[in-house]
Amino acid sequence: MTVLASALDPAGADYTAHREAMLAKLGELEAEHAKALAGGGEKYVERHRKRGKLLVRERIELLLDPDTPFLELSPLAAWGSDYPVGASVVTGIGVISGVECLISANDPTVRGGASNPWTLKKSLRAHEIARANRLPVVSLVESGGADLPSQKEIFIPGGAMFRDLTRLSAEGIPTIAVVFGNSTAGGAYIPGMSDHVIMVKERSKVFLGGPPLVKMATGEESDDESLGGAEMHARTSGLADYFATDEPDALRQARRVVARLNWRKAHSDPGPAEPPKYDAEELLGIVPSDLKVPFDPREVIARIVDGSDFDEFKPLYGRSLATGWAALHGYPVGVLANAQGVLFSEESQKAAQFIQLANQRDIPLLFLHNTTGYMVGRDYEQGGIIKHGAMMINAVSNSRVPHLSVLIGASYGAGHYGMCGRAYDPRFLFAWPSAKSAVMGPQQLAGVMSIVARQSAAAKGQPYDEEADAALRAMVEQQIESESLPLFLSGRLYDDGVIDPRDTRTVLGLCLSALHTAPVEGARGGFGVFRM
Structure with missing residues (x-):
């Protein structure tokens, strides 16, 4: 046995x-x-609801097959940093129309869903998982783009987000974008580089530059809807493949897109x-x-x-x-x-x-x-x-x-x-x-540093400060313990x-x-x- x-x-x-x-x-x-789970806090959650919008995890729940699990990934991203825990994005694996998919969803209650350096790291890890395991990617998009104060840390490496989407598509791994609100500046390339795009009537706004930027750059007067609204992209630019009447309808259409992928597991x-x-x-x-x-x-x-x-x-x-x-x-x-x-x-x-x-x-x-x-x-x-x-x-x-x-x-x-x-x-x-x-281990590392310092003092013929050594060891042990x-x-x-x-x-x-x-x-x- x-x-x-x-x-x-x-x-x-x-x-x-x-x-x-x-x-x-x-x-x-x-x-x-x-x-x-609290997102941007009660104030911003309430404001989001007053706009008639679903919260990020409510969107995911409607997207997934009923009574199926969602394996959330990296939920503590950005813990201990200057940014909110979770890094303003939810990623994970769930079943949509019987197909296991990688889901990446902006949380618009956290600084408008703007991406900070930890958002980028978390999103790139999600793409890495999708590519290694050949999981279709569904992006639930509502983001104001880069968190501008941290642009120096996100702009240059952030191009990998769009690179990944094109590489996934090139390898035959489907990519689907459902746009619920803003997808501006660099964020516009998420739907732009996805295989399938769904936009929501009077809610989705996708443009490289919003009306203020267009005014500054060209002097042209424009409004959100004519510049990048869902109906414009569905009727005129062709960026939107599907036009949804509201958020539940958009999620229903996303489930239908996945159902029609003819996607098969290798095993x-x-x-x-x-x-x-x-x-x-x-x-x-x-x-x-x-x-x-x-x-x-x-x-x-x-x-x-x-x-x-x-x-x-x-x-x-x-x-x-x-x-x-x-x-x-x-x-x-x-x-x-x-x-x-x-x-x-x-x-x-x-x-x-x-x-x-x-x-x-x-x-x-x-x-x-x-x-x-x-x-x-x-x-x-x-x-x-x-x-x-x-x-x-x-x-x-x-x-x-x-x-x-x-x-x-x-x-x-x-x-x-x-x-x-x-x-x-x-x-x-x-x-x-x-x-x-x-x-x-913390004790071993502190002890090694103490031995090295003691040997250095002896080599120089200097007396060794035992009191300072004890303080150093305690500080190092505390630091390594917290960092482990x-x-x-x-x-x-x-x-x-x-x-x-x-x-x-x-x-x-x-x-x-x-x-x-x-x-x-x-x-x-x-x-x-x-x-x-």
């Missing part, structure tokens, strides 16, 4: 403490998500899948609040894979890394999960072989992070930890099957790279509220969202379904030189 046995004690003191700590972190996360959906044998609620009590305390990742695997069935690969070798085969919502996956934090030479070689096998079999890989990095020390350096760690990173870098990453505990140093961190292009990367990621937390990292789009552990199976299932829209093909060779 390959069904995992659980040693978790839900009645134990440790479990209770871990669960309470996780629930506290989830409370903090919910408070930050609420800021994104058929799998049949019914057996749920895990253990309660997802128990995921709250597995990860200790102190990440130095080890935990068994098989307890996590048992609560997310089909039937808790896990065929472990090399279970007696390289035991700090659990590798094996499973299914998740019917989709086959290869799982790599850190067991005791540190990666040794054996774990690195085991991982490289396992990744090659997954590529031979065209099986996506799931990385569950809890690592402090590769082992250091004289014996390990002499034993080849550099070349063995490089072997694992080489395999991850050149693997061509889709990768999914979930940071559940620590993800430090080069271990973050070997476990397919953001820089290694996982199709999707999520974090639990318990996760931390940095070049190394999931809210901070998610705000910078280093993940695609911080999720409730109980939702892990659902989130991964949605991702696996989406990525199977595109072909799943592994590398056949082409891994570069493995140093032996």
Whole structure:
């Protein structure tokens, strides 16, 4: 039997403490998500409603098939910056007329939907996901264009938005724009470069320059409707392919456009899948609040894979890394999960072989992070930890099957790279509220800086200020701790969202379904030189 046995004690003191700590972190996360849901605040939400307009998430809800999920991406974008949480745009994956699509929707209650640097980063990440997974893109547009005070940060890189739309179209991935209000200046190119365009009567306004700019540039007098209104674009310019009477009608027409795309997934959906044998609620009590305390990742695997069935690969070798085969919502996956934090030479070689096998079999890989990095020390350096760690990173870098990453505990140093961190292009990367990621742990980093400063003082023959050293270490520890937390990292789009552990199976299932829209093909060779 390959069904995992659980040693978790839900009645134990440790479990209770871990669960309470996780629930506290989830409370903090919910408070930050609420800021994104609030948009521009009560005043601007009310003003938007008085204009007879739907809110951004109401538009998305009407666009999606009834009772289907919406996987929102990067909801905490811009957290900790000078810009509102959420970055004035909502992105995510949902089902429209039976087709999984990438949806990008401006929130006009936040500075008129204007784009700031984090809006751009979030939108480009959404396009990246659409392109990698071959998901049709539906843009719900209502934006005044660039947030002008930040133009120096957005104008030059912002051209990538329009580049992406044309590249998606060139690759046969449909792009649809539904314009609800302003789409001015550079924003006019979103409908201009989309395959299908829907505009709303007396609401849509699409022009390169509005009446004031036209007056200043040419002296010409004009009004919004004749310059860029929906009816003009439907009757005269031809930019609008469909003319809607109101917002619900526009969303109805968008659903019809998607229904007529004749869009097919590369892979058929799998049949019914057996749920895990253990309660997802128990995921709250597995990860200790102190990440130095080890935990068994098989307890996590048992609560997310089909039937808790896990065929472990090399279970007696390289035991700090659990590798094996499973299914998740019917989709086959290869799982790599850190067991005791540190990666040794054996774990690195085991991982490289396992990744090659997954590529031979065209099986996506799931990385569950809890690592402090590769082992250091004289014996390990002499034993080849550099070349063995490089072997694992080489395999991850050149693997061509889709990768999914979930940071559940620590993800430090080069271990973050070997476990397919953001820089290694996982199709999707999520974090639990318990996760931390940095070049190394706060205490280790502060200690290294202290040792270097102490050695420098000794080399110069100067006395060492112990009091200043203690203050420096405390400051560095505090800084690194705050910069390694999931809210901070998610705000910078280093993940695609911080999720409730109980939702892990659902989130991964949605991702696996989406990525199977595109072909799943592994590398056949082409891994570069493995140093032996």
